Amino acid sequence: MxxxxxxxxxxxxxxxxxxxxxxxxxxxxxxxxxxxxxxxxxxxxxxxxxxxxxxxxxxxxxxxxxxxxxxxxxxxxxxxxxxxxxxxxxxxxxxxxxxxxxxGEYLFFPFCEDRSVGELVTWVTEERREAVLTYVIDLYAGDLTAHPNAVDLDGALLDSSGYYADTRKGGEDGEEVMERQLNFFGGLRWRFEEHVAKPKRKIDRVGLFQAKPGLMLRGDHTLTDEEMNTYACPWHHSLTASICSFRVAKALRTNPGSRHDIADFRWHKSTQFHWSSMQLMELGLMEPGQWF
Structure with a gap:
């Protein structure tokens, strides 16, 4: 249609x-x-x-x-x-x-090679969760001469470390510490932050969630129901997922303000991406929670 x-x-x-x-x-x-x-x-x-x-x-x-x-x-x-x-x-x-x-983005969740997204959301619902927090993990080409737009599926690299989180504040005065919410950073947005507007630097996104009346997505990739923005429920760790994305690398190589300043995205913490959920879990870029 x-x-x-x-x-x-x-x-x-x-x-x-x-x-x-x-x-x-x-x-x-x-x-x-x-x-x-x-x-x-x-x-x-x-x-x-x-x-x-x-x-x-x-x-x-x-x-x-x-x-x-x-x-x-x-x-x-x-x-x-x-x-x-x-x-x-x-x-x-x-x-x-x-x-x-x-x-240029690809959702990965724990064991996605053998389990469908339908099985995932059924399990998350049983865990009394209405959303899955996703981390946007930057992918980039290792050879920018051969791949000037920084997109290379066969030779994709990602950062194996350099990720961190800060306390998220909100409320009417903007100073209330939000329970079980954090702002996450890392990847190309962190290493080349001088080329990324501050509101665009965080890598967390509520990328999988259950619709309900009155719910709305906001411009910062959070939802209007604050519980759905949390990384875990009060009683145990929750499953998280990753969205592996060439979007930032492509933008940095396309935008006139940054493309001439970046000759290479590689650094000593770059590693080959194997298109594997197990690799992402081993790197700590998502976790299965109680799902085995």
Whole structure:
């Protein structure tokens, strides 16, 4: 199904969209669009909403397509586009689980090679959790001469250390310490922070969550229900996931203000990414909680 505008999607009855879990793929350009789409199909999402402007051609289906594909024609790079689309979907599918990402991004959760996203959200629901905190892990090419946009699936590197967290504050005065919430930092946004606006430096994103009435996604990738922004529940560690992403590397190599200042993303803590959930768990970039 193709929606010519976001308003046309808003006017559609939610009952016609089927059951989740749903994925929203926001296509900002053509770089690794199809590989990101294929990855979402492989994880077992029931339907994928592809958000793309009119000038981007959407393939009919992925090689391993098992999900229904919907296309929403919308200017994906417009400020606020992510929140507009995700919030429109939240309002239509209360109770369904939603993941959102961009082209050049790939969701990994513990044991995702053998377990589907449907199995994941069933287990998380049984744990009385309504959201999975995800860490956006920067991927980048090792050879920027061969890959000037810093995107290289076969030779992708990531930072094996350099991640840290700070206390998150909020409330009416902005000084209230938020319980079980932290701001997480690391990767290229940390090493090249002089080229990244301060609000864009944190790497945490509530990238998988359960829709419910009144819930909204905010511009900083958090939700309006503060409990859904927590990294763990009060009684034990919770499962977390990773979104492995070329998005920052691509931006740093594309933007005129940074591309001439960066000749190489590699440093002594760079390591080859094996496209493995076990590698991410071993590096401490996500954890299974009580899920074995």
């Amino acid at each position: 193709e929606f010519k505008t976001l308003d046309a999607f808003r006017a559609t009855a939610g009952s016609t969209l089927g059951k989740g879990p749903f994925a929203v793929l926001i296509v900002e350009d053509r770089v690794e669009f199809e590989s990101s789409l294929d990855h979402l199909h492989s994880l077992g999402f029931k339907a994928i909403f592809i958000v793309a402007p009119d000038d981007i051609t959407v393939p009919e289906g992925a090689i391993s397509a098992r999900a229904t594909q919907h296309v929403i024609r919308h200017p994906s790079r417009r400020p606020g586009a992510t929140e507009d689309v995700v919030n429109a979907l939240i309002a239509k599918v209360p109770g369904a689980w939603i993941h959102y990402c961009y082209n």
